[in-house]
Amino acid sequence: MNTDAKALDRKILKFIERHRRNDTAPESEFNHLALEIFEYQFKRNENYRKYCLFEKKNPANIFSWKEIPAMPAMGFKELILSTFPVREAVKVFKTSGTTEQSHGAHFFDTLRLYDASAVPVFKKYLLPERDRILCFFLMASPAASPHSSLSYMMGVINRRFSGGRGKYYFENNVLKFKELCGDLRRAEKKEAILILSTAFSLKAFLDYLRSNKISFRFRQGSRLMETGGFKGRTKEVSKKRLYSNCEKFFGIANEYCVSEYGMTELSSQFYDTTLRDKISRVKRRSFKAGPPWLRMLVIDPKTGRETKNGRIGILRHFDLANRGSVIAVQTEDVGRAAGKGFELLGRLSGADLRGCSLSYEEFLAKS
Amino acid sequence: MKNSWQNLKHKAAWPPIRSIVNSIGRLSLSWLKKDYPYRKKALRRLVGQSGFTPKMSEALLDSIFKQLTAPKLWQLLEAELGDPLFLDDFRIDKLTGKRIRARGPGVITHIFSANVPNPAILSFVFGMLLKSVNLGKVSSKDPGFLDIYLESLKETDAELAERNFLIDPKDREILRKAMSISDLVVAYGNDATLARIQKEVSPGVSFMGFGHRMSFGFYLKEALTKKNLNTLAQKTAKDIWLVDRRGCLSPLAIYVGKGGEVSPGDFSQALSRELGKLSVEKWKRQGFAIAARKSLLEDYQRIMKIKTKRPSGGYSGAGEAWTVVCNETILKIPSFADSRLIHVRAFSDVKDVLKALSVFGKFLQAVSLEGRSATRGKIAEALSGLGVNRICRAGSLQLPPLHWHHDGKFNLASWVRWTDLES
Numbered sequence: 001m002n003t004d005a006k007a008l009d010r011k012i013l014k015f016i017e018r019h020r021r022n023d024t025a026p027e028s029e030f031n032h033l034a035l036e037i038f039e040y041q042f043k044r045n046e047n048y049r050k051y052c053l054f055e056k057k058n059p060a061n062i063f064s065w066k067e068i069p070a071m072p073a074m075g076f077k078e079l080i081l082s083t084f085p086v087r088e089a090v091k092v093f094k095t096s097g098t099t100e101q102s103h104g105a106h107f108f109d110t111l112r113l114y115d116a117s118a119v120p121v122f123k124k125y126l127l128p129e130r131d132r133i134l135c136f137f138l139m140a141s142p143a144a145s146p147h148s149s150l151s152y153m154m155g156v157i158n159r160r161f162s163g164g165r166g167k168y169y170f171e172n173n174v175l176k177f178k179e180l181c182g183d184l185r186r187a188e189k190k191e192a193i194l195i196l197s198t199a200f201s202l203k204a205f206l207d208y209l210r211s212n213k214i215s216f217r218f219r220q221g222s223r224l225m226e227t228g229g230f231k232g233r234t235k236e237v238s239k240k241r242l243y244s245n246c247e248k249f250f251g252i253a254n255e256y257c258v259s260e261y262g263m264t265e266l267s268s269q270f271y272d273t274t275l276r277d278k279i280s281r282v283k284r285r286s287f288k289a290g291p292p293w294l295r296m297l298v299i300d301p302k303t304g305r306e307t308k309n310g311r312i313g314i315l316r317h318f319d320l321a322n323r324g325s326v327i328a329v330q331t332e333d334v335g336r337a338a339g340k341g342f343e344l345l346g347r348l349s350g351a352d353l354r355g356c357s358l359s360y361e362e363f364l365a366k367s
Numbered sequence: 368m369k370n371s372w373q374n375l376k377h378k379a380a381w382p383p384i385r386s387i388v389n390s391i392g393r394l395s396l397s398w399l400k401k402d403y404p405y406r407k408k409a410l411r412r413l414v415g416q417s418g419f420t421p422k423m424s425e426a427l428l429d430s431i432f433k434q435l436t437a438p439k440l441w442q443l444l445e446a447e448l449g450d451p452l453f454l455d456d457f458r459i460d461k462l463t464g465k466r467i468r469a470r471g472p473g474v475i476t477h478i479f480s481a482n483v484p485n486p487a488i489l490s491f492v493f494g495m496l497l498k499s500v501n502l503g504k505v506s507s508k509d510p511g512f513l514d515i516y517l518e519s520l521k522e523t524d525a526e527l528a529e530r531n532f533l534i535d536p537k538d539r540e541i542l543r544k545a546m547s548i549s550d551l552v553v554a555y556g557n558d559a560t561l562a563r564i565q566k567e568v569s570p571g572v573s574f575m576g577f578g579h580r581m582s583f584g585f586y587l588k589e590a591l592t593k594k595n596l597n598t599l600a601q602k603t604a605k606d607i608w609l610v611d612r613r614g615c616l617s618p619l620a621i622y623v624g625k626g627g628e629v630s631p632g633d634f635s636q637a638l639s640r641e642l643g644k645l646s647v648e649k650w651k652r653q654g655f656a657i658a659a660r661k662s663l664l665e666d667y668q669r670i671m672k673i674k675t676k677r678p679s680g681g682y683s684g685a686g687e688a689w690t691v692v693c694n695e696t697i698l699k700i701p702s703f704a705d706s707r708l709i710h711v712r713a714f715s716d717v718k719d720v721l722k723a724l725s726v727f728g729k730f731l732q733a734v735s736l737e738g739r740s741a742t743r744g745k746i747a748e749a750l751s752g753l754g755v756n757r758i759c760r761a762g763s764l765q766l767p768p769l770h771w772h773h774d775g776k777f778n779l780a781s782w783v784r785w786t787d788l789e790s
Contacts, residue, residue, distance in 0.1 A: 047673055050673045051669060051670070051673060054669045054672075072663065072666040072667070072670065074663075074666070074667060074670065075666075075670050078670050078671065078674045079670060079673060079674055300658075301655065301658040301659035301661070301662045301663075302655075302658040304662065312655065314659055314662075330666065332663065334659075348659050348663070
């Protein structure tokens with residue numbers, strides 16, 4: 001790592017340390033650091049610089065973090081977006097291919113920022129009142145899936161909050177239902193647990209429980225973290241139904257089910273405020289919130305500017321922990337501002353082709 | 368309703384075929400009148416629920432009912448059965464001298480998809496022509512306007528109307544029941560849906576599925592003249608626009624020859640302009656999606672430019688709704704951009720287009736082919752060999768004649784069975 005990167009990382013880590021317990025950071029402080037990171041990336045990330053120049057933006061004509069050009073998430077699929085030579089990467093996270101054939105890659109020259117970012121926000125929204133919990137991961141282990149950012153993050157969570165006792169139940173593309181049920185049954189009466197799963201695996205597990213007439217009643221304080229594993233999947237499940245089944249089969253109430261929103265292209269995550277609100281007895285409609293080093297704008301595609309009054313738009317994220325790639329990422333997710341965060345409404349999908357028609361991409365994906 | 372359709376199979380004799388043709392033809396003439404109340408009702412449905420624009424909906428209804436006039440229906444019967452009167456009783460077949468009679472299936476269950484409303488109307492009309500009891504399940508996502516059509520039929524010919532029924536689209540049990548008492552199940556939809564339905568069809572019941580298909584435009588360089596440019600662009604725009612690019616006859620790409628008086632890039636610009644003119648009406652609820660798609664497509668263009676160090680092909684926005692991309696190779700466009708993205712592909716050698724189309728194999732449906740007659744004939748031969756089942760002119764992709772062999776098959780002839788009476 002070069003000295004500039006090290007110096008910048010120290011500043012980012014200080015920022016994280018200073019605000020890890022806060023809901024937000026002062027605007028000027030965030031702005032100052034964001035612009036500094038942008039300047040660093042403009043200098044060192046060649047493809048991002050070219051992209052910025054298309055938008056006629058450079059560090060000299062940008063004064064607010066909101067103006068930093070956002071790299072579309074699809075850019076990670078087509079371009080190398082790194083501030084360092086990729087041969088120096090200590091970790092590469094790859095995006096799961098959805099309708100696209102190619103996989104995107106997010107290169108890291110250090111994971112210190114990633115780890116430092118993941119832990120406090122997870123604690124704040126999943127474990128606000130406790131430090132330890134036994135974890136059950138319905139996903140592949142970090143060793144089995146070394147390029148999955150989600151598995152990596154679960155490894156960090158496991159070490160920090162479960163003392164490494166948590167187990168992974170997704171192996172060779174198969175969910176080990178029997179083993180999971182056995183382990184859950186043993187833990188059922190002993191201690192509160194945390195189930196962490198993609199929405200897809202969770203649905204599969206609940207289906208398994210239903211067809212085998214199995215259910216659990218976990219100890220009070222047990223909870224669930226689910227993450228949107230439905231991207232690009234044809235089968236969609238309503239979150240409402242998923243959570244009501246969690247109550248039915250696990251005895252975990254709605255308020256103890258937290259949805260995580262993360263992207264391979266980012267180093268920080270957002271979570272529902274549901275559980276934290278319940279525990280701190282705040283009565284409000286929950287929304288997705290992130291740490292103070294991750295900000296979000298809802299962009300109106302017609303104007304390219306921020307929407308107002310909670311109107312629907314496309315989400316754009318600014319993540320200070322993304323020092324090694326690009327600070328601003330334009331997603332294809334649709335949402336609107338809500339509370340002090342946002343509400344996720346879905347994904348842009350242009351293909352409204354049904355019936356006998358078939359699209360090129362659909363065809364190429366099939367063939 | 369359940370009881371009524373289950374008892375109908377052996378009901379009183381059907382009217383003669385001439386009478387059926389006249390009834391349906393008369394009804395079509397009513398539907399072609401702009402002030403016909405049922406037409407107005409269907410228009411409201413097509414705009415309000417199916418998401419077509421008013422202009423598009425008008426054109427769609429005209430295109431359906433102009434085909435369903437009595438002379439055209441009679442011509443279809445002649446084309447497929449030889450003599451339509453075979454459906455009434457035994458008659459001498461002029462070719463063999465034998466006495467033969469044709470019968471349609473006693474009961475047909477029709478299962479429709481949500482993309483376009485035309486097949487539902489045509490399928491029921493075909494069933495009526497064959498004197499079959501028709502049970503229809505429309506899509507719960509978008510029912511089209513078959514119910515309105517059947518309502519209007521009640522006024523024109525109540526006897527004919529009472530042999531047609533609609534099944535509750537959400538009641539899977541009743542659909543199963545309907546399929547079990549049918550002699551034929553006809554289904555329209557994507558391949559996965561068809562496979563699922565076919566599994567549920569009882570042995571002994573015939574099944575006919577109309578699945579995924581793809582259509583294209585194919586313009587040879589001689590068609591690209593300055594004089595012809597605007598007309599060709601207008602016709603192409605009409606092919607794309609008419610059913611909002613939702614059907615299997617909507618062209619997925621237009622292959623345009625290089626070296627003509629007009630370049631493929633110029634053609635793309637003209638097409639873009641014409642699409643813009645047709646799309647002056649706003650799409651209901653879709654302004655956001657259109658803008659989002661446009662902005663993401665622009666992003667994509669930039670990224671590809673950085674990646675390939677050259678422009679990724681001409682691109683132009685067409686009004687609010689469509690985007691035309693002109694390129695020589697298949698662009699891996701993200702899926703969000705697909706539904707209103709028009710690919711114009713420039714080519715130098717006809718063989719390259721044939722090779723490109725051959726990839727689509729059994730999915731090939733129609734090609735609008737423009738060029739000199741002699742060359743057109745040769746290319747048509749090659750396209751037929753690839754599996755294309757309809758070759759037409761630009762501007763008529765969405766207006767297939769009633770006697771077109773849909774998916775390369777007979778329409779009525781493949782549904783009937785024959786009895787031969789030997790002396």
